[in-house]
Amino acid sequence: MDKKVLIAMSGGVDSSVTALLIKQAGHECMGATMNLFQNEDIGLSPEKSCCSSADICDAENVCKKIGIDFRVFNLQEKFKENVIDRFIRAYENGATPNPCIDCNRFMKFGRLLERAEALGFDCVATGHYARVEFNEETGRWLLRKAADAHKDQTYVLYSLTQEMLSHCIFPLGSLTKDEVRGIAAENGFANAAKAESQDICFVKGQDYADFIEYYTGKIYPPGDFIDLQGNVIGRHKGLIRYTIGQRKGLGVSFGEPMYVFDKDPSNNTVTLAKDNELFTRELDACDINLISMPEIKGELRLTARARYNQKEQPASVVQTAPDSIHVTFDEPQRAIAKGQAVVLYDGDIVVGGGTIV
Numbered sequence: 199m200d201k202k203v204l205i206a207m208s209g210g211v212d213s214s215v216t217a218l219l220i221k222q223a224g225h226e227c228m229g230a231t232m233n234l235f236q237n238e239d240i241g242l243s244p245e246k247s248c249c250s251s252a253d254i255c256d257a258e259n260v261c262k263k264i265g266i267d268f269r270v271f272n273l274q275e276k277f278k279e280n281v282i283d284r285f286i287r288a289y290e291n292g293a294t295p296n297p298c299i300d301c302n303r304f305m306k307f308g309r310l311l312e313r314a315e316a317l318g319f320d321c322v323a324t325g326h327y328a329r330v331e332f333n334e335e336t337g338r339w340l341l342r343k344a345a346d347a348h349k350d351q352t353y354v355l356y357s358l359t360q361e362m363l364s365h366c367i368f369p370l371g372s373l374t375k376d377e378v379r380g381i382a383a384e385n386g387f388a389n390a391a392k393a394e395s396q397d398i399c400f401v402k403g404q405d406y407a408d409f410i411e412y413y414t415g416k417i418y419p420p421g422d423f424i425d426l427q428g429n430v431i432g433r434h435k436g437l438i439r440y441t442i443g444q445r446k447g448l449g450v451s452f453g454e455p456m457y458v459f460d461k462d463p464s465n466n467t468v469t470l471a472k473d474n475e476l477f478t479r480e481l482d483a484c485d486i487n488l489i490s491m492p493e494i495k496g497e498l499r500l501t502a503r504a505r506y507n508q509k510e511q512p513a514s515v516v517q518t519a520p521d522s523i524h525v526t527f528d529e530p531q532r533a534i535a536k537g538q539a540v541v542l543y544d545g546d547i548v549v550g551g552g553t554i555v
Contacts, residue, residue: 203227203367204314205323206306207260207268209253211389212325212370214260215378218385219369220323221264228319229261229268232310234277235400256389263386273309280304282400286410289438290418292461293537296354296506297398303357311365321365326351329371330363333490339363341489343546346374353506356541356551357487407439421466423450426459426475434468437461443476443533457533477530483540483552484522490549493517501543502527504534504554510543523552 203220207213207229220227231254254270261268281300288295311322327344328351339360344350358366370378382390401409411417418436425431432450434440439447444458448470459471481504488494494517501510502525512528525540534554541551 201225201320202318203321203323204310204317204319205229205266206310206325207231207257208325209256209389209392210325210394211379211382211387211392212327213257214325214387214389215381216323216325216369217260217266218264218381220367221266223369227266227323229257229266230310230313231257231268231270232277232305233270233272233274234305235274235282256392260387260389271310271313273305276309277301277305280308282413285398286414288537289406289410290463292437292463294441294535295537296539297400298354299357299539302354307358307362307366311362314365321367323367323369325370326355326368327370327373327375328352328355328368330366330368332364336491338490338492341548342371343543343548344368344370345372349375352543352548353503353539353541353551356489356539356548358489359487360489363489407436410438419466421468423448424467424469426469426471431470437463437466437468440468442535473532476533478534479527479530481525481534481540481554482518482522483525483554486517486521486523486550486552488550490544490547493520494523494549498549500549502540503543504531504540505538513542515542515549521552 203225205213205217205220205227207217208231217227217229258268281297281304284300285295285297306324307322314322327346327349329342329344331340331342333340341352341355341358341363343352379390418438420433420435421437422430423432423434431452435449440458440461442458445455448456455473456470457473457476458468459476460469462469494515498515500513500515502513502515503510511531514526516524518524536554538554539551540554542549
C-alpha cells in the first residue's frame with residue numbers, strides 16, 4: 199500500500215538516494231531537512247557539518263531534480279536541549295557520550311516524526327543502513343543489521359521504540375555503499391561522490407574539549423592524575439580533555455605507557471593505569487530499550503558491542519531491573535567507557551541496548 203513518507207535529508211548521498219527510492223516505489227513523499235544549529239553559534243565555519251546552508255541547498259536541489267516538495271524545519275532549541283546539552287553534561291560528569299544516538303532518539307525519530315504525523319505523513323524515511331521488519335509470530339517490530347556489514351548503523355539506532363520502528367523506512371538496508379553511490383551517479387546527483395562526515399556534526403574536528411569550553415564559556419580546571427592506589431602521579435589539564443583508554447596527549451611522561459582508566463568529577467581526578475589494567479569482563483547499563491522482546495527473562499546468550507567500532511563479542515546478559523541490564527563478556531574487553539552504549543545482538547537482530555554506567 200502506498201504511504202505518505204517524509205524523508206529526512208542531510209544533503210548527503212545516502213539520504214538523496216533514499217528520497218529517489220521512496221519516490222520510485224510510488225509513495226507520496228516530501229523531503230525535509232532539520233535545521234539544528236547555526237554554525238557560527240558553535241564556532242564552526244558556515245561550510246562545516248551536515249547542517250550547513252550548502253547541505254540544505256544540496257538536499258533541496260535533489261528534491262527539485264526528482265520532483266518532490268522540500269521543507270526545512272527549525273529544531274535548533276530541541277537539538278540544543280536533547281543533544282548538545284546532554285553531550286556536555288555527560289562529559290562534565292566523567293562519561294563519554296555518543297550524541298548520534300541521542301540525535302536519532304530525540305530528533306530524527308522524535309521531533310521529526312512528530313512533525314511528520316502533524317502534517318499527515320505515515321512514516322519517516324532516512325538514509326541509515328539498517329532494516330526493519332514486523333514479526334507476525336511475536337507481534338513486534340524488529341531492527342536488523344544492514345546487508346553491508348561495513349556500513350551497518352544499528353548500533354546508533356538501538357534506542358528506537360516499537361512505536362518509532364512502526365513508522366520507519368530504511369530503503370538502503372539491502373544495499374552497499376558502492377551501490378548507493380552508483381545509483382546517485384546514474385541519476386545525475388551532484389553529491390554522488392560527496393565525502394562522508396567523520397566527526398560529530400556540531401564539533402569542530404575531534405577536539406571536544408575546545409568545543410565544550412567555547413559553547414559553555416566555562417574553564418575546566420586542572421587536577422591530579424592518580425594511579426589505581428590513589429597516589430598523585432601528575433597534573434591533568436581539565437577533566438573534559440580525557441576519554442577512557444586514551445594514551446596520547448596526557449602531557450606527562452611516566453617511563454612506561456599509561457592510559458586513562460577513570461575520571462572522577464567529584465574530586466577532579468583522572469586515574470591512569472597500564473594497558474593490561476584496562477580490561478574487564480562485566481558492565482552494567484541503564485536507560486535500556488529492548489526491541490525484539492519486551493523483557494529479558496533469565497540469562498540470555500547474545501553478542502554485544504560496547505562501542506561503535508567494536509566487533510561483537512559473546513556475552514551473557516541478565517536484566518537486573520525494569521531499566522537496567524548486566525552484561526558479562528566471555529573474554530575481557532578493553533576500556534569500556536561510562537556513557538557509551540552497549541548494544542545486544544541475536545545474529546543479525548538487535549535485541550536492544552542501554553547506556554553504560
